Amino acid sequence: MIGLLKGMATTMKHALDGTTFTVEYPDVAPEVSPRFRGVHKFSQERCIWCRQCENVCPNDTIQIVQDEQRNGEQYNLHIGQCIYCRLCEEVCPVDAILLTQNFEFTADTKDEFVYNKEQLKNVPWYKEIDPLNAREPDRGAWVGEGEGEVDYQ
Amino acid sequence: MTPLQVQTFPEAIAAMLPWSGLWVDVLSALVGTFLVANFLLLNTAVAGPWAKRKITAAFTDRISVNRMGPAGILTIPADAVRLLSKEQIIPEGVDRPAWDMGPILIPFSALLGFAVIPMGSGIQVADPEVGIAFAFAASSIASLGLIMMGYASNNKYSLMGGLRAVASNIAYEIPLVVTGVSVILFTGSLRTSTIVAEQAQPLVTLWGVSIPQWFAFVNPFAFALFTVANLAEVGRNPFDIPEAPTELVAGYQTEYSSAYFVLIYLGEFIHIFLGGAIAATLFLGGPAGPGPAALGIVWFTAKIWAFYLFTQWARSAIPRLRVDQFIEIGWKGMLVLSFANLVLTAVIVGVLA
Amino acid sequence: MSLERPDEREEETAVEERSADEIGELLGDNVIGREEHINAPAYVIRPDAVQETLSTLKSEAGYDHLSCVTAQEYEDRYESIYHLKKYDDPTQEVSVVVPTDRENPVSESAEPVFRTADWHEREAYDLVGIEYDDHPDLRRILLPDTWQGHPLSRDYDQNRPQVVTLREHANPLQEDYKAGGQDSDTMLLNIGPHHPATHGVLHVETVLDGEQVANIDPDIGYLHRCEEQMCQNGTYRHQIMPYPDRWDYTANMPNEWAYARAAEALADIDVPEYAQVLRTMGSELSRMTGHFLALSTFALDVYGDFSAIFMYGMRDREKAQNILEDLTGQRMMYNYFRLGGVVWDLPEPREEFFEKTRDFLEDLPQALEEYHDLISANEILQMRTVDTGVLPPEVAKEYGATGPVARGSGVDYDLRRDDPYGYYDELDWDVVTEDGCDNYSRLLVRMREVEESAKIVGQCIDLLEEWPEDDRTIQSNVPRTLKPDDDTEVYRAVENAKGELGVYIRADGTDKPARFKIRSPCFSNLQTLPEMSTGEYVPDMIASLGSLDVVLGEVDR
Structure with missing residues (x-):
């Protein structure tokens, strides 16, 4: 009986203290960590079309189309298929693709989630924060040049 | 004890009308019951879509409905429209019309029970000699509805839910009624107005404050027994095994949607309120409370809501019993205790008399 | 771990360890070859001596934990690998490799020795296509019963449509089977795959006797994502x-x-x-x-x-x-x-x-x-x-x-x-x-x-x-x-x-x-x-x- 009463006292204590741990989401924007991985942002000025992001992507989310001179023509990314592993950003040697903290995206159909390079360029920063600074301490860490072959195309 | 001459609510209405005759009695009875039923439906409407969410959220540290109207109160009409505009799905192989009658029986039986409850401020639809026995009997009709729903749904979960509902009703109805009888031994009358009037007498006077002779103070043990049996009767934790969503996927009501779903929920909430009303009438002085007698309805409402809050509180913290333990507690525990209580009360009443 | 702990453990669980050659001797003629896995020595054994080998290892060498059964297909053979460990000291491992030929991939089931092999071998059968003699219940486990082919085998055609008409699917509602013959009062209740308490899409076929569980068979595979x-x-x-x-x-x-x-x-x-x-x-x-x-x-x-x-x-x-x-x-x-x-x-x-x-x-x-x-x-x-x-x-x-x-x-x-x-x-x-x-x-x-x-x-x-x-x-x-x-x-x-x-x-x-x-x-x-x-x-x-x-x-x- 004491255990029962203890349990009931505990829930009543929570009911009376008036604190909540949920937030009113659309009105109160959640705190997102600087490292959070959201929708990609693409920079055509930086991109050197090395196609490493396309190669490393585990589920073929990135599609790059080049002309005969290997100039980039298209950069398509299916943000609905993406698993947000951040490997593309990790292998990019020039920071041309970056995962913003922006997690709010909607569409009516799946097809609309296929972003081309213009759409990827226009992805806004979340709360105007450029997450590049959060990457700073360890950006070089992944490289691991080692002895293996480097598969630049 | 001479029964008090209490004017019932329809009589009061009839007295206000300038005419007389049979048709006036019928009309005023209809108007009276209409008003009382709507008062209860209003309470249920507040309790179901809104208060329940708010209460559960408070226990679980959440915010809950707050988008529509002040504190989200307008979610009530929104939910009503939403629920009623859903498709009424009638599964293949259900046994009609039993399947359709179940959901109607449940709120009906609960409302019927309220006919004899004195709600204060002169609101009481009828005051027959059998009073409280009628309330118990009417609320038990719900079991019939539950087994009809469970059996007619053509679903094994529903069948098990229906069987469990009947088992629980039988096991806990007896202790409930027997505990109620221990109160009637004091009053010597089944008439609800008499029971309430009896409790208005002072028990003791402490520091100039007169404590009324509420039977919850006279016999707290019986009150505790009654509250527990009542939880089982209305099917709330720790006795919610007929529904048991994590075992039986809501049991007898699995196959109901739209208007029928609303009716079932309505019925369940009115049942909780009826449970509270019977407990208030028998043990808490009915509509009695400080202040003028005209405030009776306010005190009465507060009491039935207190019982409702208690059911929600129990839900937040008390585990559900297993079905065999539940039956065992009913037959081996509650029944024995309630008869012990009855015998003890009878002896005390006999000695005092 | 505290400083005292390792010593204590060494005393209480000084698990006898046998060298790889000793185990090889213990298994005798059933061994037809030796391999070296990075984690453990591996013994290639005859496909009809699985039970004998495993029960020897279990009862005499103390390998009481069948951790995993891996099945795979090579160009010339199928192979089931039984990864054995000891509950008392899981660093002592041994692998038992059972090769079977491609035409007739049948080897003996380990189920009578280790109960856990039941599901593991069913999975091997389902995905790779090895059959196990003496297995009590060799059905598909992850894929539907109607699936054609074994997806991890080499000649599996991924493009082959797996269209199954509704009629061919086993209908779990249709057959209200009885646990104790036709006269019993049992009832089959499908708990899941969409049930509030199954924590995901698990289907538990439960045979009830009143409110009691007479028989129970978890049916998995609804969340198989390859x-x-x-x-x-x-x-x-x-x-x-x-x-x-x-x-x-x-x-x-x-x-x-x-x-x-x-x-x-x-x-x-x-x-x-x-x-x-x-x-x-x-x-x-x-x-x-x-x-x-x-x-x-x-x-x-x-x-x-x-x-x-x-x-x-x-x-x-x-x-x-x-x-x-x-x-x-x-x-x-x-x-x-x-x-x-x-x-x-x-x-x-x-x-x-x-x-x-x-x-x-x-x-x-x-x-x-x-x-x-x-x-x-x-x-x-x-x-x-x-x-x-x-x-x-x-x-x-x-x-x-x-x-x-x-x-x-x-x-x-x-x-x-x-x-x-x-x-x-x-x-x-x-x-x-x-x-x-x-x-x-x-x-x-x-x-x-x-x-x-x-x-x-x-x-x-x-x-x-x-x-x-x-x-x-x-x-x-x-x-x-x-x-x-x-x-x-x-x-x-x-x-x-x-x-x-x-x-x-x-x-x-x-x-x-x-x-x-x-x-x-x-x-x-x-x-x-x-x-x-x-x-x-x-x-x-x-x-x-x-x-x-x-x-x-x-x-x-």
Whole structure:
């Protein structure tokens, strides 16, 4: 009986203290960590079309189309298929693709989630924060040049 | 004890009308019951879509409905429209019309029970000699509805839910009624107005404050027994095994949607309120409370809501019993205790008399 | 681990170890060849001597834990590998390789020796196509009964449509089969795949006698996502690591360690010590998130849908997730490990991170106190859970149960201590066991393991804070393209929140694995459900299922 009463006292204590741990989401924007991985942002000025992001992507989310001179023509990314592993950003040697903290995206159909390079360029920063600074301490860490072959195309 | 001459609510209405005759009695009875039923439906409407969410959220540290109207109160009409505009799905192989009658029986039986409850401020639809026995009997009709729903749904979960509902009703109805009888031994009358009037007498006077002779103070043990049996009767934790969503996927009501779903929920909430009303009438002085007698309805409402809050509180913290333990507690525990209580009360009443 | 502990253990469990040659002698003529796996010696045996070999190993050499059965197809043969271990000392391993020819892939079943082989062999039959003689119930397990072909076999045509008309599908509603012949009063109840208490899409075919369970058969595979095949199509270096997070999706990070451990053993990669500490801390925080969810959903099963405990559990899980989000950038699918280390150091400013984590750890005892008030001290809960869902230790071992399920049955087995990896053997913590063997014990084990995890995280935080700044290497130098040597095989396991999560990899000289097999702890643990629940009431079955804490993403892979 004491255990029962203890349990009931505990829930009543929570009911009376008036604190909540949920937030009113659309009105109160959640705190997102600087490292959070959201929708990609693409920079055509930086991109050197090395196609490493396309190669490393585990589920073929990135599609790059080049002309005969290997100039980039298209950069398509299916943000609905993406698993947000951040490997593309990790292998990019020039920071041309970056995962913003922006997690709010909607569409009516799946097809609309296929972003081309213009759409990827226009992805806004979340709360105007450029997450590049959060990457700073360890950006070089992944490289691991080692002895293996480097598969630049 | 001479029964008090209490004017019932329809009589009061009839007295206000300038005419007389049979048709006036019928009309005023209809108007009276209409008003009382709507008062209860209003309470249920507040309790179901809104208060329940708010209460559960408070226990679980959440915010809950707050988008529509002040504190989200307008979610009530929104939910009503939403629920009623859903498709009424009638599964293949259900046994009609039993399947359709179940959901109607449940709120009906609960409302019927309220006919004899004195709600204060002169609101009481009828005051027959059998009073409280009628309330118990009417609320038990719900079991019939539950087994009809469970059996007619053509679903094994529903069948098990229906069987469990009947088992629980039988096991806990007896202790409930027997505990109620221990109160009637004091009053010597089944008439609800008499029971309430009896409790208005002072028990003791402490520091100039007169404590009324509420039977919850006279016999707290019986009150505790009654509250527990009542939880089982209305099917709330720790006795919610007929529904048991994590075992039986809501049991007898699995196959109901739209208007029928609303009716079932309505019925369940009115049942909780009826449970509270019977407990208030028998043990808490009915509509009695400080202040003028005209405030009776306010005190009465507060009491039935207190019982409702208690059911929600129990839900937040008390585990559900297993079905065999539940039956065992009913037959081996509650029944024995309630008869012990009855015998003890009878002896005390006999000695005092 | 405390300083005294290792000595104690050595005394009490001085498990006799036999050399590889001694075992070879013990097995005698049944051995037709020897192989060397990275983790253990392997004996190639005749396909008709499986039972004899395994029972010799079990009874005479003490290998009482059939951890995993891997099946694969080579160009010229099929092969089943039985990975054996000892519960008393899991570092002693041995693999039994059973080759069968391609035309007639039949070998003897190990089920009479190890009960757990039942499901493992069914999976091998389902995905690879090896048939097992003497198996009691050789049906498909992950794929539907109507599936054509075996997806991991070499000649499987992926483009072949698997169209099955509705009529051909077994209709679980149609046949109301009776457990005790036509005259019995039993009833078949399909619990799941969409049921509030199955914690995912699990289908439990239950035969009820009144309210009691007469027979029970878990039907899995609804969440099969071809994880093994996806890993076989990914490169070692990068592309596999995002996926382990999706196996056990309640406590994700230890899963990454399972792959990292196997692949690092395969390619002989060292991990810097600093990264090991980070890995240990992240994994333990993640284990806590998993246990919070397990606790709170168990409360849902036993208390009902309006139990406040669920939200309190979510609240604490949320706090741990916030810390992990700061560390890794995601709340569930961390992708934090890399071969040879981790991807990120602690977030700057480090002090803020330490403070946040310490606050969480400081609040934890109070939160646990609340859980004890609400759950373990509750008399009704004790009535419900004590002595229900009983799993005796011998049975648990027989089914290969690991993790909190085994430890709740008094089996003192935890790979973090018994087969140490990461930084665990440098830290001071204890393995939690309970002897009750029932639902209540499993619940208590999880609650106490949260405390142990908190101890580990606290020590890791202290270590990280004092770590010299010039020695913070988070990744060793790993080639960009990994190509482990042809025909090297490794089976390595770690302790995730649910138990022993093992990964078997066979390399074929390319940058992708030739065979990637996942040994999921939930898969083995779920197998014990019939043992626990037969003869009990439906609510106890639901409670047992909750206390097993299966994650269907990991069962079905």
